[in-house]
Amino acid sequence: MTTSLKYAAVILYVLISISDLSAQIDTVRIKAKLESLRAAAYSDDGKNSSAAIALIRYNYEVQPYTALKQVDHFLPKFESDKGIYAYLLNLKGLILRRTKNFDEAAEVYKKAVNIKRELKDYQGLSEILINYAYLKLVEPDYSGAGEFLIEVSSYMEFIKDTRIEADLYNALAILDFILKRYESCRSNSNKALELSQKIDYLYGMADANEHLGILELTLKNHAKAGDFFDRVIKFRISTDDLAGVAGNYDNKALIASRNEDYESALKYAFMALDIREFCSPGEGAATSFTIIGSNYTKMGKNEEGLRYLYKALERRILYNDKRGLISTLRQLSEAYERIGDLKQALNYYRQFKAESDSLQIEKNARAIEEYKHRFNLQQKDIQLKALQAENQFKGYLTLGFGVLVIIAISIIVFVNKNNKKIHSLNKQLEEKNRLVEQNAENLKQSNEQLVKLNKEKDVLFSVVSHDIRNPIMAFLGYSSLIEDDLEVLEKSEIKSLLRKMNNAAVNLNNLVENVLNWSLLNLEKLSIQHDYFDINKEIKKVNYMLAGIAEVKDINIEIPPEEHVQVFADRNVTNLILRNIVTNAIKFSHPGSRISIHTELVNSHAAVHVDDSGIGIADEILEEIRKGYVKSTSGTGNEKGTGFGLSLCFDLAKKQGGNIEINSEVNKGTKVKIILPSYPRN
Structure with missing residues (x-):
């Protein structure tokens, strides 16, 4: 078969697959259901909370960007009903997370949590905390996610809600996966699946199967992973969770690509693209473009592959999707490396590295701010403990002196009659002395901790105030020299100065990376x-x-x-x-x-x-x-x-x-x- 015939076969195979998808995703029925839900929600001046929630919840599954506009429309109408208002905030947090507005989602979840705590609605609070924990895993703040899930666990004894319990085990499973506790991930996913099956909870069954599929994919058990993803797709289709369906077709495409079955990989990627163009046109399609472009280049269809990768790049930039941009730049670099164009490969690798470093610097800056905040709190806590220990020490000294006086009087007056009482008082004195020694040791440890924190602070502030300034000043000096004397400088002299500027920039980049990674290690x-x-x-x-x-x-x-x-x-x-x-x-x-x-x-x-x-x-x-x-x-x-x-x-x-x-x-x-x-x- 000639190359052109093979290419035509691939296109035909993909088109047939997309037509199969259309049979699975009934867009006509979905649009009709949306219209019906919308009519109910906007009737009676939009004051029917159940109808509004039903519309937003359904649109979250099929058209999240539309759902975001709708939740903003209905929120002011229910501001006086705190329970409904908090539930709508929870929905908005879910939508913002799906559309990758993570910072805004965090603020929304905080408001919802505060309202539910005020209402002492621990069932509603648990739902929000689980969703908030998933957001913490994206930030990433694993300890924060763990704290939320532990709090939910403490409510399970009196909530007695199987659905929330299943969601809790699913969230614990993904936390275990991220922390590479794979057996615990498997165990928690199976618990979530068992609980979901008891109450026919489709969302819980879909999440549990998806987590097990991702686990098997990581362990390179591709056949098992594919079976799990097939089950997930069936569950997601039955609930009209179109974004979830598209995501799992991406997973199937990844398995096929790893097995070098690029035709199947393209089939699944185009199926995901077809769904995304319906439910989240624009940004969502960039993920599918990236997968399609990568697989075309692996097949040797370089021109077609690069066309899709550049379409993905255009969407990432348009929607300011930094995480997605990093993925697409890396795929472009690898695609050009496969083609043999090392110059372009290096160009996109540099862009990938720059964007990765930029995102990491943002994360590290937040970590350093947290480090400073924790440092100040620890200083105050250590000072407070030292003061408390000192006061306790003085109190015990006074108490000890008083006890000694009592013992002396007792010995003089009751020496022959109160041996048992004297023995008891002696034991009390020993215990007080032990407490005095223990508090003195605690004070010593607190002081040592304070000294260590001060040293770390001095090191960090010294580097930020002095060592980072040197390469910056060098860069500014060389650039000013070129600007002032550009007309008189020889070409070789300009080249030498530019090389020195590049070296200063490389040194500064290495220094910043070292300091930020050192800070993260300490934290x-x-x-x-x-x-x-x-x-x-x-x-x-x-x-x-x-x-x-x-x-x-x-x-x-x-x-x-x-x-x-x-x-x-x-x-x-x-x-x-x-x-x-x-x-x-x-x-x-x-x-x-x-x-x-x-x-x-x-x-x-x-x-x-x-x-x-x-x-x-x-x-x-x-x-x-x-x-x-x-x-x-x-x-x-x-x-x-x-x-x-x-x-x-x-x-x-x-x-x-x-x-x-x-x-x-x-x-x-x-x-x-x-x-x-x-x-x-x-």
Whole structure:
């Protein structure tokens, strides 16, 4: 069969599949039902709360953007009825989450929660808290989600609502999945499924099957995952949950693509697109465009694939969908890499990295604000505890003195008659003394904690106020020089200044990433997303990014040959580790020297070796870095640094299930070995 005939066969196969979909999704019936619900809701001046809720709830499933307009229309009409008003706020939160307006959804949920607490309506409160917990998982704030679900669990004894209990187990299952507690995820999903089946709760059965499908997909059990997703699609169709149907056709497309069955992948992706164009035209279609474009390029249909990927990119930008934009940019980079256009691949990879970093910086900025808030609260709490301990200590001293006087009098007066009473008083005195010692120890620990927090604060504020300023001032200085003397500067001089500006920007980016990741580690909020990828490709990207810095010192970096070395780790975190290690090697290498990078597979791990012949690291400094102390040292070109990088790399490697080994001799050089897992740990 010729290429054109194969292509025509694919198109025909997709069109037949979409016609099959039309038979499953009865759009005529859905439109008629919407019109009927709308007529009921808007009659009687829109004061029928049951009809308004029914319309908004149904439109949430089939046309969420329309539902958002409707809930805003009806909310003011029921502001005086707090119960109905809170329920409508809960619906609005669901709609905002589905349309990816996460910040606004959080504010709406807060209002609804406060009203339900005021009304002491624990059943309604539980429903809202479960929905709010799902939003917390997106932010991500896993501890916040966990707190909400624990609170709901405490209400279950007296609520006795099987539907809410099923929803609770489903929410716990997805939290377990995110935290990689897979067996617990399976157990909670099965509990949710069992409870839902008892009361024929279709939404609960759909959610439970979807969670089990996602779990099997992650564990690469594609056949099992496909069976679960087929069940979910049937449940979603029966409830007219069109967005849910489209999402699970996406899951089926992903399975087919992983199995290299690209025709089936296109079939499911076009089915999802057909639904999205009906229920959420515009932004929703971008997801389907991305999947379709990626699979066309995998089939070698590059022109068609890029056309769909660019359509997805256009929609992402139009609707300001940052998370979706990151996904599409990455797919474009991988598509151009498959085509062999490395220049465009690198261009879109840079855009992907910039958008990823921008989103991460926003998250990290919120984390730092939370860190500052927690720091201030902890300081006040420690000071309060110290004051309480001091007052208790003084009280016990006074009490102890009084007890001693009583004992002395008792001994004098009743020495022969009250031995038992004296013994009892002695035991009381021992207990009081023990409490005094315990409070003194608590005071000591509180002071030590305060000292530690102050040190962390000083380190963070020092870097923000001083070290970040240096590359910014360098960048401004070089740019001002070009602006002032552009007409008289030689082309080579302009190129040199631009290279220095780029180096300053690279250094600033690395510094900001290090500080923000250090902050997240201290807050225990850094999330590691393991995935399979080729470590040699990451080394190649890092080499390209740091080439300008190495060129300034005439340092030659030797990288591994084009061969696949698989690791199972977080791609972005690993890229950060590589950048820090290679940047350090450049920093401490002599001009005109060589840096060697090579990889090897050892049992279930991959190792990246970075060797230089620079000035080396003294043993005592290396030991302090391993312990987490920040040590800054100037490079061979008097380059400045914060000392965060190497210490941070040790922690990030361990957090991924790996390690870093360093052998160094002063004035002879340093050999760094980065060890990362090749497969998931059991």
